[in-house]
Amino acid sequence: xSPEQKLVALGLVLPAPTNTPAGxxxxxxPVNVRGAQVFISGHPKTSPQxxxxxxYGQVGRDLTTEDAQLAARDIALTVLANLKAEIGxxxxxxxxxxxxxxxxxxxxxxxxxxxxxxxxxxxxxxxGHEIGRHARSAVGMHGLPLNFALEIxxxxxxxx
Numbered sequence: 001x002s003p004e005q006k007l008v009a010l011g012l013v014l015p016a017p018t019n020t021p022a023g024x025x026x027x028x029x030p031v032n033v034r035g036a037q038v039f040i041s042g043h044p045k046t047s048p049q050x051x052x053x054x055x056y057g058q059v060g061r062d063l064t065t066e067d068a069q070l071a072a073r074d075i076a077l078t079v080l081a082n083l084k085a086e087i088g089x090x091x092x093x094x095x096x097x098x099x100x101x102x103x104x105x106x107x108x109x110x111x112x113x114x115x116x117x118x119x120x121x122x123x124x125x126x127x128g129h130e131i132g133r134h135a136r137s138a139v140g141m142h143g144l145p146l147n148f149a150l151e152i153x154x155x156x157x158x159x160x
Contacts (some may be wrong), residue, residue: 003080003090006126014081016050018043031086036094036160038083042102042151045071046078055149060109063149068103072118075152079119080126087158096123096134097155104149105140112138119152 007014020026032039047053059068084090101116103109116138124132134154144151 003093003126004084007080010125012077013048014077014084015046015048017082017085018046018052018078019050021052030082033086033158036157038087038156038158040079040083040154040156042153043075043079043082044146044148044151045074046081050081052146056147057149058104058106058109059115059149060106060111065111065114068115068150069118072101072115072150072152073122075150076119076122076126079152079154090126092158093127093131093156094159095130095157096127096132097157099123099134099136099152099154101136101138101150101152102141102144103138104144104147105142109140112140115150116152 001009018030028041030041030043044052045054055063055071057063059065080090099120101112101119103112103115105112116136120134120136123134126132
């Protein structure tokens with residue numbers, strides 16, 4: 001089963017690729033393909049139309065761990081939408097290498113690893129263990145750009 005077929009079987013729909021808000025200058029691309037290596041810039045959550053919708057605030061103050069974990073799962077869908085727009089078919093992915101998640105954390109908040117499970121679990125569910133398994137870091141931050149509650153980046157390999 002292809003990753004796209006797996007998404008359908010799970011009842012999931014990818015959002016439109018991310019639209020950069022007017023007036024926001026981003027001198028980088030969301031997905032940077034260099035040969036067989038793909039670098040995914042830090043992503044927030046987007047709406048079905050590709051509009052950036054956060055979430056915003058601090059986890060442990062403005063969002064619960066469960067809220068942030070669901071947002072991390074949605075961020076995985078946003079990443080997959082932008083990846084698919086760049087490479088065509090998600091079945092070109094041969095391996096996820098690394099995921100790095102940043103969580104805008106309230107003081108003393110220590111469940112960043114649980115938040116990022118929302119992203120990791122979906123990637124493994126869609127791609128299977130062999131392709132989807134990855135190294136990961138989940139770190140707490142005192143703040144993120146635009147007051148995002150979390151931002152997730154990744155590195156992976158594709159077939160040429």
